[in-house]
Amino acid sequence: MYEGVVQDLIDELGRLPGVGPKSAQRIAFHILQADPADVRRLTHVLAEVKDKVRFCTVCGNVAQAERCRVCQDPRRDPAVICVVEEPKDVVAIERTREFRGRYHILGGAISPIEGVGPDDLRIRELLARLADGTVTELILATDPNLEGEATATYLARMVKPMGLKVTRLASGLPVGGDLEYADEVTLGRAFEGRRLLDV
């Protein structure tokens, strides 16, 4: 145990995701030894992030204004919505530069163990967006784990009566890798999702 504020700092850092007690201690001492200007900059952005960043009223992504950049952009196709769990998933998909539609961020996945039910996710907002008929395709891009699959299944069932096209991202082999290193589940899925090769 350290004295007073140093221990407080370690405790606070230790509450962050992915930071264990040892890392918390290392970061705390790094901050203690750092240049005061650097630390001031850090405290400034920490304060600012809570004040300035808002969530887009349409898709739920992090935004600086009422609507996020994607939702403001008239070139993005309003007929296709890609549903993801977290804002960081949007960043990942944007990096591909393949997707020109809009997003919808759920804020997590259904998981009774963690006390997350459909009411805790932004599902009602999604249904509201689908109501006016502009959207023709819904891409379900929740994580390929059990909770993500369950959430995707749930959404697919919910929107089924609306008669729009519902797709799920394919799971399969990593590009540039060796087949022999793929685990059985991924390889099995890749077999299930194989497609005709047009030549």
Place this chain on the structure above:
Amino acid sequence: MHVSHLSLADFRSYARVEVPLDPGVTTFIGSNGQGKTNLVEAIGYLATLSSHRVAADAPLVRLGADRAVIRAAITHGERQQLIEFEINPGKANRARINRSSQVRPRDVLGILRTVLFAPEDLALIKGDPSERRRFLDELIIVRSPRMAGVRQDYDRVLKQRNTLLKSAALARRHGGRRGAPTTTKSIEADLSTLDVWDQHLARTGAELLTQRHALIAALQPLTDKAYEQLAPGGGPVGLDYRGSAGDSPHHGVPGTFGASREQLYELLLGALADARKQEIERGVTLVGPHRDDLLLKLGELPAKGYASHGESWSLALALRLASYDLLRAEGESGEGGEPVLILDDVFAELDTRRRDRLAELVAPGEQVLVTAAVDEDVPGVLTGARCTVYNGRVERT
């Protein structure tokens, strides 16, 4: 296949031990509490990623140490593979194969195949259904390591679904009381996701069931044969699956045992729908592979409750011998190889006749590892290397 070297660090009573091993029979002799079983337990752990003695990992780590390490060299024909497994109780375990970078612990499954006989096996006959489910599922995973993932997924879906049912059951009870906050709306929303969990439970459950049915069909004749060899004229042995969804060869819906995966999926979905009201009342999943049992019969009578102590022993041994036969037969055609046989303290439990029969049956195995308190317990047919185990030291004699 055989284990050509075993090395332990902070595992059970051992701070450090190196044990070179040869094919054929090796007997570890030592008084109680000297660490014989710990050696074979470590080998069994690498094959199943669980101990045959305890459910949790914590007791496997030497008192005062943070983690235990098991290293084993497995020789399979010309090929040698090195498994290194670090047990970190409360944290993620770590595994390496052939000094590679870290792999998922699950990837270790399938490299070493073992069949382990132990005094605990008596629970297969006399114990709870969970013992028999564990027997089936462990063997399924040895036959097809991919199933470890399916099993994990099933357990996870089950846990999610049970949590959902439990909270619904709780809310229902409190919702009826005056002054309690009305949560009816969220109960409805929660229950609307139940259909989704049903679907996932049925999907993973059907995969597990298909494998269990196939395993039982393969084990049935082998167990009967092994029992006849151990206790002539005592059979026949019956293996009867009691599925909570009605998938039983004799007692459930006719024709559901051995059905296709799609049929079992539908069967499970239907059974879940039928049980839903009751499940919500009790707050727990009542249908699925986790509620099933394997009914073992001698002649017309169930072994549990009817078989004598000796008969129970013979039947437990017959199940293990059948597993060995099955894995050996598959190993010849596939890439598995002959499993390593481990007999942990079993001879002391048996009468002379059963002892000799068992010894004759296992003696030709590629590698047979035996533990015993005294030399006299081990039948003469099992000639081979002897090691004495005393106070955490293993010495070849």
